[in-house]
Amino acid sequence: MIHWNEGIISLLDSQGADEMNNGLEDVVAAETILSDVRGAEGQLIIRGHPLTALAGRWTFEETAHLLFTGFFADLPDAAEFAPRLGAARVDMFEATRKFLGSASKLSAYDGMRAAMAMLPDGTMLPDALRLLAAPAVLLPALIRLQAGDEPIAPSASAGHAADVIRMLGRSSGADALDTYLVTVSDHGLNASTFAARVVASTQAGLTSSVLAGLGALKGPLHGGAPGPVIDMLDAIAAEGDSASWIARALDDGERLMGFGHRIYRTRDPRADALKAALQSFGGVDARLRFAESVERVALEALHKRKPDRVLETNVEFYTALLLEAAGFPKEVFTGVFAMGRVAGWLAHAREQALTGRLIRPASRYIEPLTKEAA
Ligand code: COA
Numbered sequence: 418m419i420h421w422n423e424g425i426i427s428l429l430d431s432q433g434a435d436e437m438n439n440g441l442e443d444v445v446a447a448e449t450i451l452s453d454v455r456g457a458e459g460q461l462i463i464r465g466h467p468l469t470a471l472a473g474r475w476t477f478e479e480t481a482h483l484l485f486t487g488f489f490a491d492l493p494d495a496a497e498f499a500p501r502l503g504a505a506r507v508d509m510f511e512a513t514r515k516f517l518g519s520a521s522k523l524s525a526y527d528g529m530r531a532a533m534a535m536l537p538d539g540t541m542l543p544d545a546l547r548l549l550a551a552p553a554v555l556l557p558a559l560i561r562l563q564a565g566d567e568p569i570a571p572s573a574s575a576g577h578a579a580d581v582i583r584m585l586g587r588s589s590g591a592d593a594l595d596t597y598l599v600t601v602s603d604h605g606l607n608a609s610t611f612a613a614r615v616v617a618s619t620q621a622g623l624t625s626s627v628l629a630g631l632g633a634l635k636g637p638l639h640g641g642a643p644g645p646v647i648d649m650l651d652a653i654a655a656e657g658d659s660a661s662w663i664a665r666a667l668d669d670g671e672r673l674m675g676f677g678h679r680i681y682r683t684r685d686p687r688a689d690a691l692k693a694a695l696q697s698f699g700g701v702d703a704r705l706r707f708a709e710s711v712e713r714v715a716l717e718a719l720h721k722r723k724p725d726r727v728l729e730t731n732v733e734f735y736t737a738l739l740l741e742a743a744g745f746p747k748e749v750f751t752g753v754f755a756m757g758r759v760a761g762w763l764a765h766a767r768e769q770a771l772t773g774r775l776i777r778p779a780s781r782y783i784e785p786l787t788k789e790a791a
Contacts, residue, residue, distance in 0.1 A: 437781065442679065446776070447606055447614060451484060451764050454605035459683035463603055472690035477577045477598040478502055481549060481760040484603060488767035489542040503573035505546035506580060509554045510571050512536075512547075520555070521562035525749045529555040530631045538622030540770065545763045548627050552756040553577060556749055557584035581756070582743070589698075590743035594753075596694035597739055600687045601732065601754055603761030605680070609633035609640065610758075610765050617766035618776040626766035627759060634755055637674070643750040645674040646737035650711060659714040667722060673715050675734030682727045691735035698742040708738055 438444070453462040461468040464483050471480060478499040485492055493501060513520075513532045520528035533551050537544065558568035561584075569584045578595035582588070604610070613630040617623075634640035653662045666673065678685055695701060712730055719728040740750050769776075 440679070446611065447765075447769065449606070449765065449768060450487075451761065451768065452603040452605050454680045456678075456680035456682050459681055459686050461604065461686050468600065468686055468690055472600045472687075473592075473596045473694060475599055477595055477602070477757065477760070480599045480602050484760050484764040485542075485545065485767075488764055488771070489545060491542050499576070500573065502546055502550060502577060503571070503575065503580070505543075505550035506554050506571035506577075507573045509547060509550045510558070510568075513551075513555060513558075514568075517555075517558055517562060517568060521559050525556060525559040525563065526631075526635060526752045526755075528559045529752055529755070530628065533624065533631070534628055536624045538624040540623055540767070544623045545767075548623055548763060549759055552752060552759055553581050554584070556752045556756065557581055560585065560746065560749055585744060587744045593694040593697055593739055594743050597691060597736065597743075597753070598757035598760075600690045600694075601736075601757040603758070603764070604687075607639065608636075610761055613762040613766050614769040615776045617769040618772075618774060620770055623763060623766055627762050630758065630762040631755055634758065635751060640751045640754040640758070642674045642731075642733035643737035643740065643754070644747040646734055647741060647747040647750075649674055650708060650737075653711055654707065659711050660718070663711075663715055663718045667718060673719065675731055675737065676715055676719055677728045678731045681729065681731070684729045685731040687732035688730045688735050691732065691739050695735060695739045695742060701738070701742050704738065704742075708734070 451464060453460075455462065463471060463480070464486075466483075475483075476499070479495055481502070482492070482495045482498040485498075492498070513535070516532050516535060517528075520532045522528070523531060529552055532555050533548070536547055536551065554571055561568050566586065569586060571580050571584060575583060576591065576595065578598055579591035582591045582594060606614075609630040609632075612633040613626040616626045616629040637645060649666075653659050656662050663673065692705075695705060712734060716728075716730065736754070737747070737750065740753055741747065745753055
């Protein structure tokens with residue numbers, strides 16, 4: 418008996434769906450001034466700045482301001498943007514306080530998404546600031562509630578990343594988190610940004626776009642990989658033999674989390690930006706050395722098994738180590754990714770909405786034939 422989905426897959430294969438480029442690789446679906454992912458060179462450019470000039474040098478607020486420039490009529494200058502975002506964090510905390518108890522019954526990611534779904538759907542700067550502030554406020558509050566602790570209120574005058582660390586009840590890791598948020602703030606037409614742009618093209622509003630982005634980011638092929646990176650490292654540490662663990666996983670047809678990328682045909686430049694930030698933490702040397710040894714063995718195995726496909730380390734590998742060192746539980750890593758990427762989603766949503774053009778591609782109908790045609 419053919420399992421129901423095997424039946425569908427073989428039907429699609431027999432109709433040549435593979436040739437149709439189901440993943441839309443190399444299809445240009447938008448023009449953007451926001452970022453450029455240069456796969457062959459391993460470079461990421463964000464509004465004219467190479468990532469290396471931003472990560473560890475610019476704050477998240479400055480980067481979000483850069484992305485927002487030109488997309489909001491009432492955007493203040495960069496110096497005033499940070500306190501406005503601080504005020505938005507305080508407002509968000511007050512506005513969502515009464516939902517936190519019920520949201521905390523879901524996973525932190527789903528709870529954050531549920532609370533954000535309550536926000537009004539506007540297109541102005543205050544709407545964008547609320548959505549930019551929301552993950553930074555909601556995630557620490559939900560983490561604390563789930564651990565049986567009271568949420569800590571935000572401080573309007575703190576830096577965005579520093580405030581997140583403070584709301585977690587921790588005192589170190591703010592600079593590394595800031596570098597992380599800047600590093601993941603935008604990345605071309607990735608799956609979640611595309612989802613956000615599709616929704617924006619209907620003129621639905623920024624909350625709807627951000628919710629679409631959150632939905633797409635959640636999957637392990639996109640933003641859901643860093644938690645499983647920790648699982649992989651822990652399983653390898655428990656077994657004590659990277660090579661045999663990795664060989665078995667690949668024999669079983671599994672993908673190694675934190676490796677491979679749709680666009681980069683060389684090492685993901687974000688991996689090194691995060692590795693550098695990670696080195697600023699004290700006490701992570703042993704973990705880092707172990708991860709580097711696993712990375713070497715994984716790359717060797719991937720290169721050997723897939724000599725025709727460039728499979729290198731992606732952003733998620735060192736994201737996992739950095740967020741672990743900053744004190745986030747692995748279950749919320751994808752939510753922290755959203756905390757940074759929301760800046761890109763908002764700018765892309767505005768850029769798409771401003772084109773005024775609905776995104777509505779075509780599909781190829783393959784079966785069944787109508788009764789008349791048969
Ligand atoms: N581990 C093992 N094999 C991998 C792999 C990985 N991490 N990534 C890709 N491959 C293999 C695929 O199995 C496929 O082999 P096949 O041709 O024999 O079927 C081949 O490489 C090409 O894969 P494909 O699915 O076409 O690549 P893609 O462009 O769609 O993949 C990812 C991009 C990110 C989805 C993919 O590399 C992946 O799943 N990585 C692991 C998850 C991850 O780290 N996600 C975070 C992305 S930033």
